[in-house]
Amino acid sequence: MGSTPDVYTTLKEQLKGSGAEVLMPDDGEKYEQSIKRWSEHCEKRAACVVKATSPADVSTTLSFIRAHKIPFVVRGGGHSTSGSASIEGGLVIDLSLMRRVSVDPEKRTVRAEGGAIWEDVDVEAAKFGLATVGGTVNHTGVGGLTLGGGYGYLTGKYGLTIDNLLSVDMVLASGEQVTASETENADLFWAVRGAGQNFGVVTAFTFRGYPQANPVYAGTLIFLPDKLPQIVEFANKFHDKNDGNQALLWGFSCPPPDNAPVVLAQCFHNGTEDEGAAFFKELVDAGPVANMIAMVPYEKLNSLLNPAAGFDGRKMFGGGAFKLPLNPAFVQALHADFLDFVNAHERMGESLLLFETIPYAKVVGVPNEKMAFSNRGNYYNVATCFKWFDAKLDDEIRAFSRSLLKKASQTAGVAQDEAVRAVEGVGQYGNYATDADVPASEIYGSNAKRLEELKHKYDPDNLFNRGTRLVPRQLVVVN
């Protein structure tokens, strides 16, 4: 393996004049900034970071990687908590200089480069009165979120981010630049929608845009924990009452400055103030200690949760599923478990357990075999996002997150049988399953087999092997 600094000097030469930046540890602050990630525990000291500016830079870098057998990762927005976008000693293909977004108002399409963040998309699309299904925190990357599926406030109306993906421009392991869509490299497009990070570097995404009224009704209600039963009752009614234009993200935290336990409810209605107020009346009347709901410009919607998603500390996402109605006593027991754990450790108050009540009728309107993504079922996602500062707690937190999610997912009744899960949904959102122990079959159900075949076709040497659970068919070890 030729991953010595001399090798990277050769790469620097090859990329000279292209616009790409090639950074190494002796490049000081620029290098230090380039290895920063949303979660501190994903920051690793790469031997070389290539900040690409074009598909050609990516292709040159991949050819170099192949020739010198260099371990590498791809960095989109840098938000995954699995560590799959950072590497100790290897090379990072960093897409953060590729954030241009362009809109075709006639065709109502939005094209975003592979390193764009959702803020780039929301702001540019809004200039044309359009929106697409983006993430609920706008500094998250378009890349990782889209390739893993993508849920947002507009999911109730338009489905997942991938349901609105029209095509991708990609650089494959071979260095070849291709386009994938329903009509071009359709098998690759099938794989990209749910498992894309295993198949190449996406240099541009083209999404369907929708006319978006402005402003929208949205914001956070903060309750003391004694109101939890009323919030659960509201969520139970939400299930039947919503018409796809609403979303409700609710859960537990102990935020600073005083780190006292609270129950948060993030409310969204895509419509007028009167409609929103009527829909959420019962929740607002339940007596929050703070009410931050307002009419906000659509392009600001995905920034409302940014303060709860700061860049400091170690963090880990985990995912499961739940069904409504929920029994308030069951949720109170989960809350007690959460608080016991958080209170027993220092500086964990910003951790979250979140019940993502995003209407799923549109999501399940697409069968699980239609694309690689396999988490379409009659249930909602539940997510943990633990935040801590002491590296010694990493393993303990991972184990607790797993056990809490198992308990929280009891109501989902996700089938154990793989064939049934394939139809009814796996009950696990891949982008939240950042625990490396979660196998491919749990994320992709029976789609995993086809993915192994396609991996053999598009990445036979398993170049894209970091933080992914799929291996090409001929490399699968049969016990």
Ligand SMILES: Cc1cc2nc3c(=O)[nH]c(=O)nc-3n(C[C@H](O)[C@H](O)[C@H](O)COP(=O)(O)OP(=O)(O)OC[C@H]3O[C@@H](n4cnc5c(N)ncnc54)[C@H](O)[C@@H]3O)c2cc1C
């Ligand atoms: C604060 C926060 C809020 C979130 N909110 C939501 C939400 O509302 N909805 C939702 O669905 N998910 C949400 N997520 C989860 C999110 O989808 C994942 O964390 C996702 O991995 C983030 O993508 P990224 O590009 O920022 O991450 P990165 O860490 O850069 O990338 C994640 C993975 O994708 C690969 N990758 C990224 N870009 C490309 C590319 N262009 N080509 C090839 N591979 C690429 C990377 O190699 C890596 O394996 C949230 C996460 C955070 C931290």
